[in-house]
Amino acid sequence: MSRSDGVSEAHRRYLAQRRRRQLAIFATQVLLAAVLLVLWEAGARERWVNPFIVSQPTRIWEQIVRMAAAGELWVHLGATVWRTMAGFGLATGLGLLVASLLWWSPFWARVVDPYLVVLNSVPKISLGPLFIVWLGTNVRAVLAMAVAIAVVVTIVMLYTAFRETDPNKILLLRSFGATRWQVFTKVVLPGAVPTLLAAVKVNIGLAWVGTIMGEFLVSGAGLGYLIIYGGQVFNLTLVMSSIVLLLIASTIVYLLVDWTEKYIARQRGRA
Amino acid sequence: MAVVELEDVTVTYHTPSGETRAVEDLSLTVESGEFVSIVGPSGCGKSTLLSLIAGLIRPDRGQVRVGGVPVRGPNPAVGYMLQQDHLFEWRTVLDNCLLGLEVQGRRTRSAVLRVRRLLKDVGLGDFAHRFPAQLSGGMRQRAALVRTLALDPKVLLLDEPFSALDYQTRLKLEDEVSHILRTQGRTVIMVTHDIAEAVSMADRVIVLTHRPARVRREYVIDLEPRRSPVQVRESPGFSRYFRDIWRDLDVQV
Numbered sequence: 001m002s003r004s005d006g007v008s009e010a011h012r013r014y015l016a017q018r019r020r021r022q023l024a025i026f027a028t029q030v031l032l033a034a035v036l037l038v039l040w041e042a043g044a045r046e047r048w049v050n051p052f053i054v055s056q057p058t059r060i061w062e063q064i065v066r067m068a069a070a071g072e073l074w075v076h077l078g079a080t081v082w083r084t085m086a087g088f089g090l091a092t093g094l095g096l097l098v099a100s101l102l103w104w105s106p107f108w109a110r111v112v113d114p115y116l117v118v119l120n121s122v123p124k125i126s127l128g129p130l131f132i133v134w135l136g137t138n139v140r141a142v143l144a145m146a147v148a149i150a151v152v153v154t155i156v157m158l159y160t161a162f163r164e165t166d167p168n169k170i171l172l173l174r175s176f177g178a179t180r181w182q183v184f185t186k187v188v189l190p191g192a193v194p195t196l197l198a199a200v201k202v203n204i205g206l207a208w209v210g211t212i213m214g215e216f217l218v219s220g221a222g223l224g225y226l227i228i229y230g231g232q233v234f235n236l237t238l239v240m241s242s243i244v245l246l247l248i249a250s251t252i253v254y255l256l257v258d259w260t261e262k263y264i265a266r267q268r269g270r271a
Numbered sequence: 272m273a274v275v276e277l278e279d280v281t282v283t284y285h286t287p288s289g290e291t292r293a294v295e296d297l298s299l300t301v302e303s304g305e306f307v308s309i310v311g312p313s314g315c316g317k318s319t320l321l322s323l324i325a326g327l328i329r330p331d332r333g334q335v336r337v338g339g340v341p342v343r344g345p346n347p348a349v350g351y352m353l354q355q356d357h358l359f360e361w362r363t364v365l366d367n368c369l370l371g372l373e374v375q376g377r378r379t380r381s382a383v384l385r386v387r388r389l390l391k392d393v394g395l396g397d398f399a400h401r402f403p404a405q406l407s408g409g410m411r412q413r414a415a416l417v418r419t420l421a422l423d424p425k426v427l428l429l430d431e432p433f434s435a436l437d438y439q440t441r442l443k444l445e446d447e448v449s450h451i452l453r454t455q456g457r458t459v460i461m462v463t464h465d466i467a468e469a470v471s472m473a474d475r476v477i478v479l480t481h482r483p484a485r486v487r488r489e490y491v492i493d494l495e496p497r498r499s500p501v502q503v504r505e506s507p508g509f510s511r512y513f514r515d516i517w518r519d520l521d522v523q524v
């Protein structure tokens with residue numbers, strides 16, 4: 001339908017119905033959260049469930065406020081977010097580098113292939129003690145954990161995308177006299193941008209996992225440390241509070257990544 | 272003057288499952304400003320011939336010369352246009368057309384202006400900043416032509432350039448492309464499996480044998496006065512060429 005001839009009555013109805021439906025979904029989502037919170041709070045107060053084990057929303061809130069006032073909140077939250085971002089950056093950068101080198105040398109790609117399969121299938125948490133011994137009980141071990149868990153997937157994802165570059169597009173560039181480096185920068189890499197963005201999303205998630213796992217093992221700060229510590233001293237409110245903070249932080253980061261991805265897609269004329 | 276010369280050229284492909292001789296002792300010469308069509312059964316080695324001339328592959332035996340110089344690799348004097356447009360989806364039409372110049376480090380302001388003029392000539396003036404996804408098949412192939420012409424090649428290699436298009440668009444593009452290339456006096460070698468397209472566009476049609484490719488027969492197309500390909504299809508001599516070439520190809524099937 002062209003824009004000039006106005007919107008028909010039927011189309012207006014269709015749009016209105018669509019809006020109502022979206023509103024209903026959103027309202028139900030909010031309501032669901034509210035009901036769950038109220039049930040949880042009431043259940044704990046009326047002793048339907050044991051608040052010592054499941055904690056309760058108001059206590060979690062008080063705990064978070066207390067930590068914020070004492071300045072602890074930012075220390076722990078900051079440590080975890082920083083480590084996650086660093087682990088994510090390292091894993092993505094390293095993965096991109098290795099995938100590029102593998103594309104550059106098909107011989108080495110073939111050589112390395114079985115090793116990647118093995119590394120990809122080993123549960124990375126089992127490497128934790130090695131990292132502690134090699135790197136010490138410090139932030140380096142946490143970062144190593146975050147990188148270990150994300151880097152192999154990145155390599156495999158990106159290398160696969162590189163290899164799936166349309167051979168005819170490469171042929172076209174070669175007919176222009178392009179060097180191997182030009183083939184890489186003009187078609188292989190830009191063609192893999194959608195995969196790179198997907199890898200970024202996966203990596204952010206894995207970097208959280210790696211960081212929290214690392215903090216379970218070695219750290220004296222961070223949300224992972226608080227969760228483990230809270231569990232050990234049976235302070236379930238502390239555990240729950242840390243999880244809530246983690247939820248908020250990871251959601252914000254995810255939204256940022258999602259927004260960046262959409263922005264790039266628009267820039268490339270795909271949206 | 273001969274611009275493209277192939278002399279007793281043989282090409283063999285090697286794969287794990289065996290070897291394929293695609294071209295054997297083939298010789299042909301294309302004169303400057305000539306428009307030559309190559310037809311042959313599918314898989315007979317037509318694309319291989321173009322890859323040889325473009326310097327993308329080397330012959331096992333024989334020699335390939337462009338402008339009198341033996342071909343050692345990709346050559347800026349040769350432009351190659353493939354069956355599919357292979358436009359990069361993430362580049363605008365203009366940036367796609369500048370790709371070759373960019374690769375060769377020749378993306379100057381005057382080059383950009385020239386490419387914009389070429390885009391206007393093929394009716395894509397208003398689409399320079401659109402993305403390929405927003406273009407129709409015919410427009411995309413026009414953009415691919417501009418991308419090839421941007422390098423100002425002496426010799427143009429077209430590999431079934433219209434076969435992905437619907438019939439109407441194909442006829443229209445044949446007319447346009449033939450007009451542009453003839454006005455610019457380019458030397459053109461066009462591979463096609465469409466006999467009518469070959470006869471209506473070319474000065475000379477070379478019919479190849481089954482694999483390995485050799486020259487089976489040559490036809491000098493003499494349908495003066497030279498008009499547009501669509502009009503040529505109506506001239507009385509046309510169907511005779513068509514029938515003869517068709518028979519050449521049919522015999523082999």
Ligand SMILES: Nc1ncnc2c1ncn2[C@@H]1O[C@H](COP(=O)(O)OP(=O)(O)O)[C@@H](O)[C@H]1O
Nearest residue numbers: 284285286291293313314315316317318319320
């Ligand atoms: N890169 C390659 N590796 C192995 N075989 C090839 C390769 N390219 C083409 N061939 C084979 O060589 C023969 C000729 O191919 P081609 O020149 O593409 O034929 P046409 O363009 O006439 O259809 C075909 O049998 C094809 O399978």
Ligand SMILES: [Mg+2]
Nearest residue numbers: 317318319430
């Ligand atoms: Mg072919």
